[in-house]
Amino acid sequence: MSSNFKMVATTLQGLEEVLSNELKELGAQDVKAGVRMVEFVGDEGFMYKANLYLRTAIRILKPIIKFKIRNEDELYKNLLKIRWEKYLSVSGTFATKGTNQFSGLTDNTHYLALKTKDAIADYFMARYESRPNVDIKHPDLKVNVHVDRNGVATVSLDSSGDSLHKRGYRLNTNLAPINEVLAAGLILLSGYKGDQNFIDPMCGSATLLIEAAMIACNIPANINRKEFAFEKWKDFDENLFFIIQDSLIKKIRDPQFKIMGFDKAPSAVRKANENIENANLGEFIGVHHVNFFNSTKEVHGPTTILFNPPYGERLKLDDVEGFYKSIGDTLKHHYHNSSAWFITSDIEALKYVGLKTSRRIAIKNSDLDCKFVKYEIYEGSKKAKKNDY
Structure with missing residues (x-):
């Protein structure tokens, strides 16, 4: 049986309590609402279920490490300490995203994503003399780095990929369609x-x-x-995913x-x-x-x-x-x-x-x-x- 871990579901401002209720009804543990996000605890199967079922989540993030930094150099050095081959192959592809609230870093989210990309590429080059390529549209791994106003950096894996508002059913829209x-x-x-x-x-x-x-x-x-980001992860359990999906389909009325x-x-x-x-x-x-x-x-x-x-x-x-x-x-x-x-x-x-x-x-x-x-x-x-x- 998979062990539990902490996850973060992001959402739109004003829908935090709605998402919290969804998570509780779905069976999440330790649900805590924040600003445009809700923290919760579950296992691997629950991560699959959350991506499949939740109506008010934008994406489901799986934090893998947190650390305190004072500047960009400390951010880079801490990113180099992560064992990236655990999540990504040398021949694979990846993309990075950053959000920053800390005054000690360059106030540019693109720069934070670029710094993260450099650290991952340099990690692989130092150990394998080769590196995974960047693929913004369909990467094997999406890495999300968030630095809060106190300088605490959280590195997460994005299990959703494309925003979860992209349900897959809407082919045609009129002017100003609602999300x-x-x-x-x-x-x-x-x-x-x-x-x-x-x-x-x-x-x-x-x-x-x-x-x-x-x-x-x-x-x-x-x-x-058509797909979720976790389906490309090295530890993706396809059999468990289909069991979860089938169990949800059986509850349709x-x-x-x-x-x-x-x-x-x-x-x-x-x-x-x-x-x-x-x-x-x-x-x-x-x-x-x-x-x-x-x-x-x-x-x-x-x-x-x-x-x-x-x-x-x-x-x-x-x-x-x-x-x-x-x-x-x-x-x-x-x-x-x-x-x-x-x-x-x-x-x-x-x-x-x-x-x-x-x-x-x-x-x-x-x-x-x-x-x-x-x-x-x-x-x-x-x-x-x-x-x-």
Whole structure:
């Protein structure tokens, strides 16, 4: 049986607690949330499982050593002490990435990555008179070095490779598509678990719909990915990987409620359906050529409405006030018995919705400061709950 070790899952700012909950539910030990990251403990099989299943992780790092430094020379010398042949062959390929918060180093992450690359190459040349080549796109090993503000350097192996938001299902996108990790995070923040209907009334390329369906069906987030970085590691256990993958596939279930999306653009509907088919979810999601502002709720029972409307920074709006007022009017008159959520960076425009928010959550969309807001839509003249915070 594999022994346990510490790992770090990186994420988007604002999704740390969501990722912590995901890890705990998956069976991680010693889960501790930080800033844009969550530390946890598990074994090799859990590392495979985390990469396959987690919806709000960007990458899973496996730290191999920590050391304190005062300058670049100490960083280089400590990197030379690592037994790199344990992780990489002379004939292999590698790539490096650095993040630095320490004032004692050159304030340039590219320089830190370059220094790491030099140390690894020099290590092999000194011992084997040959060295592995650098391959930025498809290396056998990705090395991540992070130096914190106190000069503590953490050297980690990147087990994911490409960012885990690259699920593998999205072939076609519209303007300003939402990141898959952010999409899943918003859905989980809303409390949706597949136990009611789900509507995205401005669905674009269907990312929110696909992520919602994967949650409802308990489909591992990255089941469609072609590869993970750990598959090229020297100690990769292919048999264990397939056992983990099969165990997750056996837990997939059919959704019990409707999942549907609307878009007023025929091109968006076409792209959405292509992405849905590529994710093998065509039988579970319906996309319709409908303008949300002319629509009504045609499903019965509790419903989560969740969407990513255009806002000034993403797509140009000619009439911001009218657009947000139409959102509020449509929800109020045609979507009773629903919880409506949407994300926006235009905080001022929220006042035009004309409904009282029951929740406001600060979240980042790329470099934009946004609010993820909730409206409770009741039948008749009932007002939203008063706990506005």
